[in-house]
Amino acid sequence: MDNLFAIAINGIFVKNFLLVQFLGLCSFLGVSKETKSAAGMSAAVLFVMIMASTAAFIIFSYILQPLGLTFLSTISFIIIIAALVQLVEFIIRKYSPPLYRSLGIFLPLITTNCAILGVVVLNVRLEYGFVQSVFYGFTAGLGYTMVMLLMSAIRERINILHVPGSIQGLPHAFFITTLLSLAFVNFFGVIPT
Template identity: 65%
Template sequence: MVEKALFAIFMDGLFIKNFLLIQFLGLCSFVGVTKDVKSAAGMSGAVVFVMAMASTVSYLIYTYILVPTKMEFLDLISFIVVIAALVQLVEFVVRKNIPSLYRSLGIYLPLITTNCAVLGAVLLNVNSDYNFIQSVVFGTSAGLGYTIVMLLMAAIRERSTFVNVPSSIKGLPQAFFIAMMLSMAFVNYFWVIPI
């Protein structure tokens, strides 16, 4: 197997396999928390941290506990427990240090556990046989890619609240149309650049 260059993996996570716009992972938070830039930024920060940590810890668990004991079929259950524990940790830290952010994120903070993006990153790492450093790089860059799109989307939605649209398009459908245009840009632009 040819080792994939770290930079290529980094760009994969950031743009080419962008979690929100190309792979559709983590859409609940994408339409739920992007009403203003501040909470989108806070949410993304939490997701980046959880994603990088989850990639690291789950790689160690998979390689050093599940594979030697031939219990790979337990991967799903052990990963979800790792993620749930990490999310609990982030929740404690945010509630203690940034209470205002904790209030504005509301239900979405504990819901990072069931955010497809985090578990998706972990599973993609295992599926593509990445080694330790590659896993960490992919987890982190996927989190950063998530952040970029969340911030773009939140900024566009914040401005577009004043746009006069038919009442049946206001809200979710409008968000999906904005996402369509962003996604078009990502698909067409980043498929052209060879890395």
């Protein structure tokens, strides 16, 4: 079993969800054009990741496993995530309208964000306990947030440049991501396995 420190380094740097594990790329490329929306999306992802790992752990180990229903795990995880996102949306809308206005549009997108389902499935595959699962959700969200903010800051500055027509937009974003990802690859081997 990994200790919490190893999980944190793993979640944020070594196995960064966006740059190393390729999870959540759709939202990454779509929302990282400006820092404000990138921050909103990251906050929503971080929040739902923690909630989803908590709820999924409880359902998986207290309902699915004792009853031998583990083959239903994918379907129950996606329903848990969809229900959670709805719930979070209702609560935020009721109690904090300003937060809803800034996060609201990102919440529906999160249900189909592979990073969330990814963290839940990874928790099960790695056989993490309760505290570890929740902590992994938290650190994976932190890693996502960090890369999202880095990328949006870079893209905001690089927008001023003149690039050839065929590289504009997505290809350019991919080249930036290549360099960022190369930097993160250097973290391989930081944690001896």
